[in-house]
Structure formats: C-alpha cells, structure tokens
Amino acid sequence: MQPTYSSSRILLPVRPWFIFLSLIIALLLNFLPTSHWPGVPDWVALVLCFWSVREFRRVGMGWAFVLGLLMDVADGAVLGQHCFAYVLLAYLTASLSRRLLWFPLAQQALQVLPLLMLCQAVQLAMRLLVGGDFPGWSYFVGPIIASLLWFPATFILLLPQYQPVEQDPNRPI
Amino acid sequence: MAGIDHAPPPFFKRGPAPLALLTLYIAISVAIFVVDLRMHSLDLVRQSISLVVDPVQRVAQTPGSLVDYAANYLQGRQVLEAENKALKHAQLNTAPDLQRLAQMEAENERLRKLLTVKEREKAQGQVAQILYTARDPFSRRVIVDKGQQSGIVAGQPAIDEAGVVGQVTRVFPFSAEITLITDKDQAVPVQIVRSGQRSVVFGLGNGQLELRYMPANADVQVGDVLVTSGLDSIYLPGFPVAKVINIERDSAYSFARIFCAPIAGVENFGELMVLSPRAAMPPAPPEAKSRAGDGGSDKGSRIKKRRVAKAN
Numbered sequence: 001m002q003p004t005y006s007s008s009r010i011l012l013p014v015r016p017w018f019i020f021l022s023l024i025i026a027l028l029l030n031f032l033p034t035s036h037w038p039g040v041p042d043w044v045a046l047v048l049c050f051w052s053v054r055e056f057r058r059v060g061m062g063w064a065f066v067l068g069l070l071m072d073v074a075d076g077a078v079l080g081q082h083c084f085a086y087v088l089l090a091y092l093t094a095s096l097s098r099r100l101l102w103f104p105l106a107q108q109a110l111q112v113l114p115l116l117m118l119c120q121a122v123q124l125a126m127r128l129l130v131g132g133d134f135p136g137w138s139y140f141v142g143p144i145i146a147s148l149l150w151f152p153a154t155f156i157l158l159l160p161q162y163q164p165v166e167q168d169p170n171r172p173i
Numbered sequence: 174m175a176g177i178d179h180a181p182p183p184f185f186k187r188g189p190a191p192l193a194l195l196t197l198y199i200a201i202s203v204a205i206f207v208v209d210l211r212m213h214s215l216d217l218v219r220q221s222i223s224l225v226v227d228p229v230q231r232v233a234q235t236p237g238s239l240v241d242y243a244a245n246y247l248q249g250r251q252v253l254e255a256e257n258k259a260l261k262h263a264q265l266n267t268a269p270d271l272q273r274l275a276q277m278e279a280e281n282e283r284l285r286k287l288l289t290v291k292e293r294e295k296a297q298g299q300v301a302q303i304l305y306t307a308r309d310p311f312s313r314r315v316i317v318d319k320g321q322q323s324g325i326v327a328g329q330p331a332i333d334e335a336g337v338v339g340q341v342t343r344v345f346p347f348s349a350e351i352t353l354i355t356d357k358d359q360a361v362p363v364q365i366v367r368s369g370q371r372s373v374v375f376g377l378g379n380g381q382l383e384l385r386y387m388p389a390n391a392d393v394q395v396g397d398v399l400v401t402s403g404l405d406s407i408y409l410p411g412f413p414v415a416k417v418i419n420i421e422r423d424s425a426y427s428f429a430r431i432f433c434a435p436i437a438g439v440e441n442f443g444e445l446m447v448l449s450p451r452a453a454m455p456p457a458p459p460e461a462k463s464r465a466g467d468g469g470s471d472k473g474s475r476i477k478k479r480r481v482a483k484a485n
Contacts, residue, residue: 031232031308032237033237036306060194061191061194062194065198065201068202070225073219074226074229074230074308075309076309076316076343077308077311078206079205079215079219080202081206084206087195087199087202091195094191126206127311132311132312133312133313133357133379
C-alpha cells in the first residue's frame with residue numbers, strides 16, 4: 001500500500017500486533033488524568049479512525065464496539081454511548097477510505113474533522129436526551145485538535161511500515 | 174447462463190455487508206444504552222469489564238500521582254511547619270467542644286431515654302481516598318479506592334470535614350463511584366437550620382445547587398445554612414450540605430428560585446468518609462383505607478393534598 005496515491009513509495013504490510021498496540025496506547029492516553037483539560041482529543045477515536053481508513057478489513061465495527069464498551073466503563077458513562085459513536089465513526093471512515101487516501105494530508109485532515117465532530121455530537125445528543133449536563137463548547141475543541149493531530153498520527157502509525165524490506169546495517173532507516 | 178447462480182468462491186467472502194453490521198451494532202448499542210439507563214440491570218457486565226479496565230486506569234494515573242508526590246516531597250519545610258502550626262491551632266480551637274462531646278452525648282442519650290424517644294443513630298464509616306474524577310463530562314462523579322472488598326454498597330453517603338459531598342452510586346470490586354451533590358438533579362433532603370423548614374436541594378450541574386419547590390414568600394434568607402433532614406433512609410440528620418447564596422423572587426412564578434453553594438469541598442481532591450448505611454427504618458404505617466370524600470382512589474387529588482400539607 002502507498003502512503004497516499006500520489007506517492008510512488010510502497011509500504012510494508014501492517015503487522016496486526018502493531019494495530020493492537022496502538023489502540024491500547026490510545027486507550028491509555030485516554031485514561032490519563034488530562035481529560036478535563038479543554039481541547040484534549042479523544043485518542044481512541046483518532047487512532048480508530050486512522051486504522052479504519054488504512055486497514056478497514058482488519059479494524060472494523062467489531063473493534064469499535066469493544067473499544068466503546070471499554071471507554072464507557074472507564075468513563076463511568078452510560079453503557080452504549082461510546083459504542084454507538086465509535087461504531088458510526090468506523091462505518092463512515094471505512095466507507096470513505098477508498099476516497100480519502102487520494103487527497104494530500106491536509107485535505108485528509110479536513111475530511112476527518114466532521115467525522116470526529118459527529119462522533120462527539122452523537123454522544124452529546126445521547127446524553128442531553130436523557131437529562132445530562134451540557135459540558136460547554138470546549139467539548140468540541142477536542143475534535144479540532146484531533147484532526148490537526150492527523151499529520152503526526154499518520155507519520156507515527158505508518159513508521160513501522162516505512163522500513164525497507166532488506167535491512168542495511170549501515171543505513172538503518 | 175450456467176454458473177450465474179453459483180455462490181462466489183470462498184476467497185471473496187468478507188462477512189456480512191457493512192450496512193447490516195452497522196445496523197446490528199447500532200441496535201445493540203441503543204439497547205444496552207436504554208437498559209443501562211432505565212433498568213440498571215447491566216451492573217454485572219460493568220463490574221466484569223471494570224476488572225479489566227481498572228488496572229489499566231490505575232497505571233494511567235501513576236504519572237500524575239508521582240508528580241504530586243514529588244511536589245509534596247520538595248515542598249519547603251517552612252510550608253509544612255506553617256501547616257502543622259495551623260492544624261495544631263485548629264485542634265486546640267475545637268478541643269473544648271470535643272472534650273465535652275462525650276459527656277453531652279451521654280447526657281442526651283439519658284434524656285432521650287427519659288422521654289422515651291428513639292436513640293440517635295451514631296455516624297460510623299470508613300475513610301476512602303479519591304483516586305480520580307470520572308472522565309464523563311456530562312456528570313460530576315469521583316472514584317474512590319474502596320469497593321466491594323471493603324463492604325461499600327450503593328447508596329452510602331460520603332462526607333468530608335465540612336459537610337456532605339455525595340452518595341455512592343456504583344460499586345466495583347476495588348473501587349466505588351460517588352456522585353457529587355452538585356451533579357445535575359442529584360437530590361438531598363435538607364432542612365433550613367434557622368427556620369426548621371424542610372425541603373429538597375437539587376444539583377444544577379454547574380457547581381451550584383438549587384432549593385426547589387419553595388413558595389415565593391418562603392422564609393429563606395441569603396446565608397441560611399441547609400443541613401440534612403434525615404427524612405430519607407440515607408443521610409443521617411444534621412450534616413451541613415449547602416449555604417444559600419442568591420434568591421430570585423418573581424411574583425409571576427409560584428416558586429422562588431433559591432441558589433445555594435455546597436459547604437463541603439465538593440470539587441476538591443483528597444480523602445473523604447463513606448458513612449455506613451443507616452439502620453433500617455420502621456415500616457411506614459398503612460394508609461387509611463377510606464377517606465371522607467374521595468374514597469382514597471383519586472391519585473391526583475391525593476398528591477395535591479400531600480403538597481398542601483407539605484407547604485403548611
């Protein structure tokens with residue numbers, strides 16, 4: 001697979017354990033006590049979105065559902081809230097994945113933003129419907145930051161696949 | 174046209190169609206959302222998932238607590254000395270009251286026995302450490318480090334050194350979730366100390382509380398202290414809850430809007446005391462079988478009557 005369709009570089013196939021590891025690290029980042037700071041992105045949503053664009057056959061709605069369930073329990077939220085949002089996100093990104101990679105990174109980030117925003121808005125709507133408390137507009141800053149993080153996320157998460165097939169000890173990368 | 178009704182070869186199979194999967198998962202999500210919210214019958218599922226998530230969450234909390242620890246360690250000796258002095262001073266201030274408390278309690282008990290009044294319940298409990306605030310931005314809850322292993326059950330009230338903080342709402346094997354009194358629509362039955370009037374105070378979700386259903390001409394003043402009334406079977410009477418900070422009386426509405434601020438350090442981190450559940454209340458007396466006039470069947474009028482009785 002190529003990083004983008006305009007690139008001539010061919011990537012190595014992704015390793016399943018790396019996908020798993022990156023999702024676990026995203027969960028850990030979500031569990032950090034930084035969640036009450038304004039503008040902290042939902043790391044799981046970002047990484048899930050990334051992998052369901054890149055590897056929609058491996059990371060699909062099943063993963064999204066399980067991660068959503070874990071997030072619900074960890075958050076003390078109502079069960080099903082994150083599940084709904086993540087499953088929707090995984091479906092939409094998987095259906096966009098064929099198109100998204102034709103664009104340069106900046107335009108990819110621009111297209112990911114409404115999806116992440118929708119993911120937050122769905123959760124907000126679900127909780128407001130059942131009498132939750134409105135958390136303030138800073139709730140929507142997170143997705144904007146997350147879509148800006150699309151650049152570093154792409155770089156970091158594709159890094160293992162950039163390695164050459166034949167290792168050269170004199171030229172490690 | 175032979176072969177058109179053949180199934181595709183197995184290496185093209187990719188499972189169910191995405192839209193079908195989406196519908197299935199969304200249906201499950203909505204189902205567990207409703208069941209969890211309305212029937213609370215998924216607690217076992219939540220507890221078993223929390224067994225997996227809880228260790229990870231504690232690992233994620235360690236960097237923050239290490240920084241706290243380091244900050245404490247590096248705190249100057251002078252600061253600690255000043256704090257120590259202040260604490261000693263505070264202890265000395267409360268000493269006269271505390272020393273006489275035992276004698277007063279004994280006296281109170283004796284007098285209550287003389288009057289054949291039921292004895293006062295004693296407050297007992299266990300100290301718990303707040304681990305972190307729950308991440309859910311739609312509610313106000315904290316997680317403490319005592320759970321089923323320490324015998325915590327849902328419903329127990331939690332207090333700090335100043336007043337009521339909240340109530341245990343969910344219990345996990347090694348932790349428990351406390352909903353703060355400032356959480357939206359979290360209710361605490363209270364009594365105004367000055368006038369003795371009873372009411373219920375509700376959380377607003379923005380850090381304040383509201384005393385609802387008080388008539389516009391009710392005897393409430395800014396600065397009034399609200400304490401638990403003990404009329405439920407959860408909170409013992411007499412714990413400070415909130416202080417009235419603002420009253421809006423508008424003659425267009427039948428109720429005054431009374432805003433209060435919590436007395437306890439509700440948003441602070443630290444230790445709190447989870448009080449033991451209260452002794453079982455005596456069973457409510459049976460309702461009178463027949464009432465003059467309405468025959469006791471009209472629910473609406475009965476509620477109206479009860480409200481009138483409350484207002485008086």
